[in-house]
Amino acid sequence: MKKHLLSIDDVSADDVxxxxxxxxxxxxxxRRQVKKLxxxxxxxxxxxxxxxxxxxxxxxxxxxxxxxxxxINITGKGxxxxxxxxxxxxxxxxxxxxxxxxxxxxxxxxxxxQVSQWVDAAVINAGDxxxxxxxxxxxxxxxxxxxxxxxxxxGSLEGRHVVLVGDLTHSRVFRSNVLCLTKLGAxxxxxxxxxxxxxxxxxxxxxxxxxxxxxxxxVLPTADAVMMLRVQRERMSGGYFPSAxxxxxxxxxxxxxxxxxxxxxxxxxxxxxNRGLEIAADAAxxxxxxxxxxxxxxxxxxMSILYHLLAGExxxx
Amino acid sequence: MTDQILVKGxxxxxxxxxxxxxxxxxxxxxxxxxxxxxxxxxxxxxxxLPGLVDLHTHLREPGREDAExxxxxxxxxxxxxxxxxxxxxxxxxxxxxAEAAERVHDLGRTAGLVxxxxxxxxxxxxxxxxxxxxxxxxxxRAGVKVFSDDGRCVADARVMRRALEYVKxxxxxxxxxxxxxxxxxxxxxxxxxxxxxxxxxxxWPGVAEEVIVARDVMLARHTGSRVHVxxxxxxxxxxxxxxxxxxxxEVTAEVTPHHLLLxxxxxxxxxPTYKVNPPLRPQEDVEALRTALADGTIDAVATxxxxxxxxxxxxxxxxxxxxxxxxxxxxxxVATVMVESGLLDWAGVARVMSANPARIAGLGQHGxxxxxxxxxxxxxxxxxxxxxxxxxxxxxxxxxxxxHGRTLGAAVHATLLRGVPTVLEGKLV
Amino acid sequence: xxxxxxxxQAPDDPSAAAAxxxxxxxxxxxxxxxxxxxxxxxxxxxxxxxxxxxxxxxSRGVPLARRIAARIKEVEGVDVPTGSLDVTMYRDDLxxxxxxxxxxxxxxxxxxxxxxxxxxxxVLYSGRTVRAALDAMNDIGRPAVVRxxxxxxxxxxxxxxxxxxxxxxxxxxxxxxxxxxxxxLDDVEGVWIAGSAPDTPDTPGAAGASGEAGTGxxx
Numbered sequence: 001m002k003k004h005l006l007s008i009d010d011v012s013a014d015d016v017x018x019x020x021x022x023x024x025x026x027x028x029x030x031r032r033q034v035k036k037l038x039x040x041x042x043x044x045x046x047x048x049x050x051x052x053x054x055x056x057x058x059x060x061x062x063x064x065x066x067x068x069x070x071x072i073n074i075t076g077k078g079x080x081x082x083x084x085x086x087x088x089x090x091x092x093x094x095x096x097x098x099x100x101x102x103x104x105x106x107x108x109x110x111x112x113x114q115v116s117q118w119v120d121a122a123v124i125n126a127g128d129x130x131x132x133x134x135x136x137x138x139x140x141x142x143x144x145x146x147x148x149x150x151x152x153x154x155g156s157l158e159g160r161h162v163v164l165v166g167d168l169t170h171s172r173v174f175r176s177n178v179l180c181l182t183k184l185g186a187x188x189x190x191x192x193x194x195x196x197x198x199x200x201x202x203x204x205x206x207x208x209x210x211x212x213x214x215x216x217x218x219v220l221p222t223a224d225a226v227m228m229l230r231v232q233r234e235r236m237s238g239g240y241f242p243s244a245x246x247x248x249x250x251x252x253x254x255x256x257x258x259x260x261x262x263x264x265x266x267x268x269x270x271x272x273x274n275r276g277l278e279i280a281a282d283a284a285x286x287x288x289x290x291x292x293x294x295x296x297x298x299x300x301x302x303m304s305i306l307y308h309l310l311a312g313e314x315x316x317x
Numbered sequence: 318m319t320d321q322i323l324v325k326g327x328x329x330x331x332x333x334x335x336x337x338x339x340x341x342x343x344x345x346x347x348x349x350x351x352x353x354x355x356x357x358x359x360x361x362x363x364x365x366l367p368g369l370v371d372l373h374t375h376l377r378e379p380g381r382e383d384a385e386x387x388x389x390x391x392x393x394x395x396x397x398x399x400x401x402x403x404x405x406x407x408x409x410x411x412x413x414x415a416e417a418a419e420r421v422h423d424l425g426r427t428a429g430l431v432x433x434x435x436x437x438x439x440x441x442x443x444x445x446x447x448x449x450x451x452x453x454x455x456x457x458r459a460g461v462k463v464f465s466d467d468g469r470c471v472a473d474a475r476v477m478r479r480a481l482e483y484v485k486x487x488x489x490x491x492x493x494x495x496x497x498x499x500x501x502x503x504x505x506x507x508x509x510x511x512x513x514x515x516x517x518x519x520x521w522p523g524v525a526e527e528v529i530v531a532r533d534v535m536l537a538r539h540t541g542s543r544v545h546v547x548x549x550x551x552x553x554x555x556x557x558x559x560x561x562x563x564x565x566x567e568v569t570a571e572v573t574p575h576h577l578l579l580x581x582x583x584x585x586x587x588x589p590t591y592k593v594n595p596p597l598r599p600q601e602d603v604e605a606l607r608t609a610l611a612d613g614t615i616d617a618v619a620t621x622x623x624x625x626x627x628x629x630x631x632x633x634x635x636x637x638x639x640x641x642x643x644x645x646x647x648x649x650x651v652a653t654v655m656v657e658s659g660l661l662d663w664a665g666v667a668r669v670m671s672a673n674p675a676r677i678a679g680l681g682q683h684g685x686x687x688x689x690x691x692x693x694x695x696x697x698x699x700x701x702x703x704x705x706x707x708x709x710x711x712x713x714x715x716x717x718x719x720x721h722g723r724t725l726g727a728a729v730h731a732t733l734l735r736g737v738p739t740v741l742e743g744k745l746v
Numbered sequence: 747x748x749x750x751x752x753x754x755q756a757p758d759d760p761s762a763a764a765a766x767x768x769x770x771x772x773x774x775x776x777x778x779x780x781x782x783x784x785x786x787x788x789x790x791x792x793x794x795x796x797x798x799x800x801x802x803x804x805s806r807g808v809p810l811a812r813r814i815a816a817r818i819k820e821v822e823g824v825d826v827p828t829g830s831l832d833v834t835m836y837r838d839d840l841x842x843x844x845x846x847x848x849x850x851x852x853x854x855x856x857x858x859x860x861x862x863x864x865x866x867x868x869v870l871y872s873g874r875t876v877r878a879a880l881d882a883m884n885d886i887g888r889p890a891v892v893r894x895x896x897x898x899x900x901x902x903x904x905x906x907x908x909x910x911x912x913x914x915x916x917x918x919x920x921x922x923x924x925x926x927x928x929x930x931l932d933d934v935e936g937v938w939i940a941g942s943a944p945d946t947p948d949t950p951g952a953a954g955a956s957g958e959a960g961t962g963x964x965x
Contacts, residue, residue, distance in 0.1 A: 001845075018847055021847050022847045022848055025832070025847070025848045025849070025850060025851070026848075028850075028851065032885065032886060033886075034884075034885040034886070036885060037835040037836070037885070038835060038836055038881065039834075039835040039836075039840060067835075307835075307845060308845045308847075309845075310845075311835075311840050311841070311845040312840065312841070312843055312844040312845030312846075
């Protein structure tokens, strides 16, 4: 495994398998009375969040604590540029405290990669702008593999048709997921209105091997799993779509569309959900919804990530 | 004469070898010259060009003297073979008054290495709304001829129209930073295309430039005025220029060295060194720009030399400053891209880097043919040299050098400003 | 200084591992006899199979625990709850090696609280694995009694730990390697001892350490 987790490109399919095997063991720890393992005793993990986040930050925080790492949260709203301090100065100051890992969330794409070039600590990208969110993609894939497995064993995504729907242009979850799912052999379709398709997606989709569509109803009948992505209401002011109503009719997982899905087709959403916009309450709360499974899987996968990046040799800063 | 210089055996514009006798700051004799009293510059194997003229530099003084000063910028220009540079107006304070323009002009003359010609702002404070005192700047000691809000687009068509009309009164020209602000949002930081889609970087498409160029050539036709397109960066801009020139519209255009060679794929590592405005574009655009420069659709090469203090580049990519160094590497880049490929000969280089920019900017003392009686503004180039660029070798105060580590063909050997060497053997005198 | 092989790794080539210059210490029948004796000892010591839980330490402690349970069933007709207890996360030498994935911990449905837990492992060596196992057990419950059963005790303890039930005491030099192979995992079965071969230097993390699951250092 590489030193940092900045992008899904940093892990091989074998690495993902290793991470998931460990995550499965970590998942069991969540059911114990004493949810604590000593593996990262004496290690310091800083959650450096420049952007608001509740679920990812607390997920990494609990994951670190259950592995006995000293986990500290540092949050800073707004870009460091607006405070007159360069990003490099900000992170070097924090790294100088002697940290083993920086779990970083920042509004700017590429910032985690830049930071990894400046500090000795392992850098885990917890979301960089609209670029990537690798731990989210890993937990999504893990959740699906559990869902497709039997007797608590992980199943395979090979050949499964996974449909991602939503604001692809502004989604780091989409970018990490399309890399991760194709790496694991899934057949991926991404669906969005043309204004929310990433620029230049045609050559990219050809090279990576995923399909694009503007028509959700054309893609949905063959779906083995559906991932709904958050659509921010403020996108309307950018002219990306005219109204919430129109978006929902075209691209929402509505009650009607839920009815066309087989009962075994799992529904994922990275949260936070806009109920009524991209996902109807009936779909969010359906038996086939994995939304809460994703949260518990997130803990297990993040424990596994922290463990594999920090427990072994050469991971001391 | 007391101060004669004899340039021995230079190839004039890459053609026949000849000696040049310089006396009193002008070229006094060309041919096989014997001048025992003269100081000799051996130029065997070197190409003599008229001193280079840069339509587009940012010298940062006043305001950001930590990034560059008029002196250090002049030094970088001289090392790059330039004898005149136009200093953009987006300093702090903005060059939008006669006094501000004279100050830049005078600091340039004090440095004495290149003629620093201030560019005046089109609008007050670069605000895009009210015209700056264009006439007073033109009438000042600085004699401002070129006006630009560079860094920002004069986006308001009414303001652009009035500016174009107004500068006709004193033969001025508006140099437009063509970038529709509605199509290039506030956070846009790169070319919008496949790579920006993958990297999740907000970009702006080539059309944000092209719609402004198209509008402005129509405004130039309507007003009968002259418009200059700064740093053309797309194939679409080239098409519009070709069409407009075909109609006889008075439009000129420049291209930067970096847009002739560097492409958008350099952004894959999110290195802010490659963050520049206009952004690096795909290879198709680069090819179109090279062709346009060779066939005259684009008139000039201009550096858009944009020094930045290190900490202004050590932000996340979207937050980092736009711009890259260019003065010292411009000629080697043009030689590598245009001369080695046969797209331009050295006479062509003289045209796009000296004669045309001097004509566009109305600099009477620059851009002359190498002829008896011309001001002795000369650049001697070693066409056989290859240089691997090291950013720490720069005389600029800044290090945002996108050419670091690249090997380029040709090197500036000597620069003479009105017969006075400013650079010899590649080093400042 | 001693090789600490990954407890989860299967040998690259068991038959090659069994080839000379390795010396056979126990063959398959010896192992069966030893496990039978251990099973009887456990029952004797516990005065029957009541409240007994067997926890194998992965990898090879797990099948050993299952075999002991099977033997007890033959003797007493009782199904002894059997599980596995992974100690990877509790090791004190985690930082010396590339991070390894943990093995399953499976606690029998009745738990271990107030039970007599017999930890089962293949080789007892430094004692560090057992220490880690005691810590791991601490996080899943509170047994009334903990005992230790090992197939081989090769000596060289680094901690004050001893086994309650030993299949074979095997005096060895630190430079020697002890290899356990069980048919359940390895196709072959037996215990071998070998001097440190030139191609398998006796240093942590060296190439030779891999593929030697069951080497004496694990316990």
